[in-house]
Amino acid sequence: MKRKIPLIITFVVGVVLIFAEFIPHKPFGLISGELEKWYLIIAGFAIILGQLNLFKVNLFKIRYKQKNWQYFILTLVSFSIMVLCGIFWGTQNNPGVFGNGVAIVTAMGDKPFDYLFLNVYQHLSATMFSLLAFFIASAAYRAFIARTTESNLLLAAAILVMLGNTSMGSILTGWLPESLKFLHLPRISEFIMKYPNTAGQRAIMIGAGLGIIGSSLRIILGIERSYLGGK
Amino acid sequence: MTHFFSVLxxxxxxxxxxxxxxxxxxxxPFYKIAEQIFVGLSAGYWFVYTIFFILMPNLFNPLLQDFAVNWIKLIPAVLGILMLLRLIPSIDWVSRFPIALVIGTTSGIFFLRYLKSDVINQLTATIMNPFQGADWVTVVGQILLIIGTLTGVIYFYFSKKHEGAFGVTAKIGIYFLMVSFGAAFGYTAMARISLLIGRLQFLLGDWLGIINP
Incomplete structure (x- = not known):
């Protein structure tokens, strides 16, 4: 029962959704529409499960005093503060348990949840990703150092696209006569993006698409069962 | 008071x-502190977002506003609660039922969506007359587009050993993929650098007031 019923649910739901696409009559359209709404609700609970699991894992790390356990207290505190601010005073357009918190908004300029988002989360997020600008440079050096045709193509495409999208590209090739305009760096960059890049992306999309179709069929037919766990 | 919180x-x-x-x-330690606060705030943000923007409009509000019409939403609500039972190891198997529904729905939707958007539509866009172009640059580009797509797809065919004519075709496919990765790398590098510029503008403009942001 622990494994068979989930397999039956997966099969029935998957088959109904595929059939509904080809049978535009009741009840298939209604069932597939309702199933998609259910999916959204359960996926919402899955996100909450993820957050609660993060809380649980960090709590265990603190309880058993694992390496650097002191820092995980901050994770729990910042998580709790963000959640409580959101639940008590709501978000920009949504009232919380205490309503819209007019007094606190007058004092802070924003709701506490939005204040934390704008003044802490957004800065942390932008800085964390901007940090990658430094690491991407060292990664590029390591990637391009391999003197093969493939790595040279990668390097040439990256440099041409970057130069073509900056004012430097226009300055470097701006002097070219009208008959050689196709060698203008912004045009070369546009050409790479429009044709060879699209070709590569299309090949990846078709390959990945076929892979996803195959995996979906394996799951619906019950051949792929790893999502049920080992027990 | 508002000024204080703005400066803070x-x-x-x-x-x-x-x-x-x-x-x-x-x-x-400073990095570790900032990193853990980022993790906590990020998780908290998505927790609140899920409640206000997914569960309230799709579940709680319909149930509270018109229960007689929307009672059927109790089924995904119960399945969602069963999903949360995964946190209790002794009865975590119960969560398989909602997971099965999510996996089944995802498989059904993805099967059709990717068949249409990533396979049929991409093939349709590739099968064209390459010589229909305004200038020779467009014609060359379209020929490259067709060759690149076909050889790229051949590279992803692993059921046959890549040798002989098949291997050469797959090799050409790799070249197109490398150009594609290079272009993607160029764009990613530029996006990161523009974020870095944004950070410097914040520090020198908003914080120190040295430049006008």
């Missing part, structure tokens, strides 16, 4: 920016 917000932003950038020297 800028200082918090600046301090956390420096804490993250300190990682460029080496891993240190």
């Amino acid at each position: 917000g800028i200082w918090l932003g600046a301090l956390f920016t420096f804490a993250i950038f300190s990682f460029l020297y080496k891993d240190n």
